[in-house]
Each structure stands twice: as structure tokens, then as C-alpha cells.
Amino acid sequence: MFEEKKFLSEAFGTFWLVIGGCGAAVLSAAQPEGGIGLLGVAVAFGLAVLTMVYVFGAISGAHLNPAVTIGAAMAGRVGWGEVPSYIVAQLVGAVCASCLLALIVSGRAGGDIAGGMLAANGFGAHSPAGYSAAICFLVEFILAFTFVTIVLGVTRDQTQRAVAPLAIGLALTLVHLVSLPITNTSLNPARSTGPALVMYALREEWPLGQLWMFWLAPIAGGSLAGLFTRWMFRTKPEQSAACVRANICVQQSACQKPVATQRCGS
Numbered sequence: 001m002f003e004e005k006k007f008l009s010e011a012f013g014t015f016w017l018v019i020g021g022c023g024a025a026v027l028s029a030a031q032p033e034g035g036i037g038l039l040g041v042a043v044a045f046g047l048a049v050l051t052m053v054y055v056f057g058a059i060s061g062a063h064l065n066p067a068v069t070i071g072a073a074m075a076g077r078v079g080w081g082e083v084p085s086y087i088v089a090q091l092v093g094a095v096c097a098s099c100l101l102a103l104i105v106s107g108r109a110g111g112d113i114a115g116g117m118l119a120a121n122g123f124g125a126h127s128p129a130g131y132s133a134a135i136c137f138l139v140e141f142i143l144a145f146t147f148v149t150i151v152l153g154v155t156r157d158q159t160q161r162a163v164a165p166l167a168i169g170l171a172l173t174l175v176h177l178v179s180l181p182i183t184n185t186s187l188n189p190a191r192s193t194g195p196a197l198v199m200y201a202l203r204e205e206w207p208l209g210q211l212w213m214f215w216l217a218p219i220a221g222g223s224l225a226g227l228f229t230r231w232m233f234r235t236k237p238e239q240s241a242a243c244v245r246a247n248i249c250v251q252q253s254a255c256q257k258p259v260a261t262q263r264c265g266s
Contacts (some may be wrong), residue, residue, distance in 0.1 A: 007089045010055035013064045014190055015095030021049030022195060025184075028246075038179040042176035045185070050163070050169025057165065061155070065188040066090055066215075067222030071148040075228025078153075094194030100196050103177055118195035120207035121186040121214045129181040136183045137217050143185045144174045144221030152229040186214040187191075187221075 024044030028036045036044070053062040061078070063069045069086040072078040078086070098118055105117055120126075123136035131139075150171045154164045172187075179185045186192045192214035196207035 003137070006060040007085060008088035009060040010063060010086055011093040011096075011177050013052035014058050015019050015097040016052055017045070017048045017064050017188075018092075018094050018097035018191055018194055019101065021045035021191070022098070025119040026101060026105060026117055036178050038177065041180060042173045045171030045176050046171075047170040049172050050114055050165045053165035053168055057155075057161070060086070064090060064093075064189055065160075065218075065222075067218035068151055068231055069187060069218055070154040071152060071222035071226035071229075073182070074223050075152050075230040077152065089192035090195055094190040095197055096194075096231075098194035098198040101195075102202070105198075119184055120195040120199055120200055121184045121192045122207065122210050123213060124210075126206055126210060128184055131182045133213070138187055138215055138219035139179050139182050140214065140263060141221040143179055144218040145225045147175050147187055148169055148222040148225035149229055152225060156233050162200060183214070187218050188216040212262070 002070045021041065024036060029041050049062075049064060050158055052064060056062040062070065063072065063086060066087045069078060069083055069090070073080050074085050083216070101118055105224075122128075122131045123131065127136055131231050151168055154167045174189060176185045178188075192207075192211055196211045199205075200208040
């Protein structure tokens with residue numbers, strides 16, 4: 001059963017991700033003077049996820065992304081029964097953030113929400129630099145695989161909890177620096193769905209028509225990352241047996257004579 005606190009954590013975390021990242025792209029990067037540019041947008045996405053992992057990581061894992069959730073399920077970190085609730089929460093957060101962002105943009109004199117004003121993702125004619133659909137799919141797949149691998153790798157050990165948010169935030173910043181000119185960077189079906197639905201409601205249909213890619217490519221990459229990390233970081237049977245023997249030796253050495261400890265290791 002999915003807990004209420006987990007749902008709220010994922011919804012609020014994804015809300016903050018979209019407001020922080022897409023908001024930076026729509027409100028700050030577009031300024032003719034003093035705009036933050038691509039670097040600023042990339043850093044904004046990274047900071048958004050970094051802060052939410054610190055805040056909600058201990059509650060829900062702070063996935064904030066269906067690709068991460070499905071990758072975690074493939075890796076055995078999350079039960080499949082929880083996956084739908086995670087994704088619904090992420091979608092709720094992304095849509096609410098996109099609605100708020102549209103409201104903010106509409107309050108500006110001459111504000112036009114259409115034409116990518118909500119940082120919608122696209123390919124072909126709607127790619128920021130005109131990249132083909134095949135290249136956009138490939139980039140989204142590879143970067144989603146890499147990003148989810150980093151997320152699952154750095155969170156596999158509790159001893160890395162303090163540095164995990166920093167690694168995840170920096171990784172998201174880097175992938176944005178690579179792919180912002182290509183697809184506007186999705187890697188996250190929820191982040192893409194929020195702007196697409198709001199723009200469709202405002203009679204701008206192309207983001208919804210191209211949304212399939214920004215579900216298929218990230219989830220395929222995230223699923224592969226889950227399988228890869230499950231294989232890469234699993235403990236071999238012989239290693240497990242050795243660890244058990246070593247643990248027995250340590251326990252016996254605390255209460256028995258040295259001779260008994262020597263026999264244990266033989």
C-alpha cells in the first residue's frame with residue numbers, strides 16, 4: 001500500500017522540479033537582458049532535484065520521475081504495487097506546476113504561453129536546434145539510462161546518503177547541458193506531460209502529439225538502467241558465504257579463545 005506521505009513527497013517534489021526548472025527556462029532564460037541562458041536553466045534543474053532529494057529522500061526516495069521509479073522497480077528497490085501511485089503523484093505535481101507557470105506567464109504584458117513558452121519538449125521542427133526524431137530519441141534514451149544508473153548507483157548504500165543528492169543534482173545539470181538544444185531535455189515523462197497537457201488546453205497541440213517519445217525513451221532507458229544496476233551491484237553467492245563466515249568469526253572472537261577463532265577461519 002502506498003503511503004500518504006510518499007504521495008505528497010513525490011507530488012510536491014515534482015511540482016518544485018517543474019517550477020524550478022521550467023520556470024527558470026520560461027521566466028529567466030527568456031529575458032533579453034540579464035537572462036540566465038542554457039547554463040542557468042541546467043543549474044536550476046539540478047538545484048531543484050538536489051534540494052528535493054535532501055528534503056524527501058528519506059520518505060519516498062524523491063524519484064520525481066516515472067523513469068526513475070520504474071528503474072528502481074526493475075532494480076528491486078521499489079515494489080511494483082507502488083509504481084502506479086508514484087507515477088500518479090509525479091503527474092499531479094507536474095500538471096499543477098505547469099498550470100501555475102501558465103498563470104504567471106499570462107500575467108505579463110503581451111505574455112504568450114504558446115510556442116514553447118512552458119518549456120515543452122519536442123523533436124524535428126519543435127526541437128530547439130532542429131534535431132531529427134531519431135537523434136532526439138537516441139539522446140533521450142542514452143541520457144535517461146545514464147542518469148537513472150547514477151541515481152540507483154549512488155543510493156545503493158546508506159553510507160552515501162549525505163552525498164547522494166549532490167551527485168544526482170550535478171548529474172541532472174550535466175545532462176541538461178548536453179540535451180537542452182536537442183529536445184529541451186525531458187528524461188522525465190512527468191516533466192514533459194505537465195506542459196504538454198496545459199498547452200493542449202490552450203489549443204497548442206504539438207507538445208501532446210510528440211509526448212509519446214518523452215515517455216517511451218526515458219522509460220526504456222530507465223528500465224535498462226534498473227536491470228544494469230541490479231546486475232552490476234548484486235552480491236555473488238560466494239561473496240555472501242564469505243561474509244557470513246567472517247561475521248561468525250568476529251562474533252566468536254568476542255566470546256571465545258583465540259584457538260576457536262583460528263578454527264573458524266579454517
